[in-house]
Structures are given as C-alpha cells and as structure tokens.
Amino acid sequence: MTNSWQKAMAGRLKEFTGIDPLTIDQQQWTEQSQIAQEHPLYRSMTLSQASVFTDATGQVYPGLSVGRTDIQVAHPRTQYQHGRPSWLLQAGRRKPYFLDPTQCQLKLPCLVQAYAREEPADPMQPTHQGVPLDILEITNWGDKKALILPPGNYRLVLRNGEGQQQELLARLK
Structure with a gap:
C-alpha cells in the first residue's frame, strides 16, 4: 500500500534544492460541493473573510495537517x-x-x-x-x-x- 499523499511540489523543491518554501493550504477550510464532504470543524465556523488562525502567543496555527503545510487559510462560505x-x-x-x-x-x-x-x-x-x-x-x-x-x-x-x-x-x- 502506498501513501496517497506522497510529496507535493514544495516537498520536492526542498528535497532537490534544500530550500524550505512557505506552504499554504487553502483547501482544508473551504466549502465543498456537499456539506457532508466538509470537515466537521469547518462546518462549525462562521467567517466573514479569509482567515488564518493563530494561537494564544500569536504564532500561526498550521492546521490539522501539522508538518504538511505552514499555514492554512480558512475561507468563508460563498454569498450570492x-x-x-x-x-x-x-x-x-x-x-x-x-x-x-x-x-x-x-x-x-x-x-x-x-x-x-x-x-x-x-x-x-x-x-x-x-x-x-x-x-x-x-x-x-x-x-x-x-x-x-x-x-x-x-x-x-x-x-x-x-x-x-x-x-x-x-x-x-
């Protein structure tokens, strides 16, 4: 069985060049075509603008995928x-x-x-x-x-x- 994640482009960049790029995930905390496909924490969020979460010390919270990305951006639901x-x-x-x-x-x-x-x-x-x-x-x-x-x-x-x-x-x- 293989790891479905493997390495994203940023992982390959770090592997081949030694450069550790800033990585941003905008997928985890955004609406999906069906609410059932959304993460339960996202379903509980009420956002009026794109947001980045920080902890009590002001450090950026990297989200649930610690180690995969540096920052996760949460997007509000689309208004029409x-x-x-x-x-x-x-x-x-x-x-x-x-x-x-x-x-x-x-x-x-x-x-x-x-x-x-x-x-x-x-x-x-x-x-x-x-x-x-x-x-x-x-x-x-x-x-x-x-x-x-x-x-x-x-x-x-x-x-x-x-x-x-x-x-x-x-x-x-």
Whole structure:
C-alpha cells in the first residue's frame, strides 16, 4: 500500500534544492460541493473573510495537517448577489449587467460571453478568439442572473445548444 499523499511540489523543491518554501493550504477550510464532504470543524465556523488562525502567543496555527503545510487559510462560505458569487464584484470594482430578455432572439438555454468590444470573438477562427471577461449560462429569465463586469464597452456573444448565435453591444458605466 502506498501513501496517497506522497510529496507535493514544495516537498520536492526542498528535497532537490534544500530550500524550505512557505506552504499554504487553502483547501482544508473551504466549502465543498456537499456539506457532508466538509470537515466537521469547518462546518462549525462562521467567517466573514479569509482567515488564518493563530494561537494564544500569536504564532500561526498550521492546521490539522501539522508538518504538511505552514499555514492554512480558512475561507468563508460563498454569498450570492445577482445570482453570482459576490466575490466577483471585487469590492465594487465590477458591476452587475443584466441582459434585456426582449433583446435575446435565441431559444434558452444559452451561453453569454462578454468580450471587450475591441477584442475579436470569432468562433470560426479559434486563433483569433479573444478571452471573455465573464461567461454566464441563462436557463431561465426568471433567475435574474447578471454578468459581472468592470465599466466599459462590450460585445456580448450569445450561443445556444442548437448552434445559433447572436451578438449584442453593451455599455456598463
């Protein structure tokens, strides 16, 4: 039987170079897709921001995996605004943009990709394809989901499962 952990990249770095890097685990204390998969201690936490625990002397508590990592970061549960994780709003630097259902001529569900207006968005030429700033699936207009974008001018590319496509221009102040 083998140890499923083996060595992580930091362990290999120390082995081959002698450098002992600072290691940070952000997995142990974060929400999972099912609460039953979460550590019981995480389930009991109430956090409003990412946190690192310290002991009474102010020393960083390395978590339950003593010796595996130097620091464990605990993350709060995701809160949602406009049908999206609130952290996407980046403390107000990005804003919600709601599509007008009357402008959409496609059958739902559809995928909406928001490109900066000057970026190319040609699905027929992948090498000329820009990178969307946000992507949103709309399955029902009643869900009231928003794209989350910084202020600017955008080209919205809508595609549905039947291969139909539509483009809209948008401006977010």
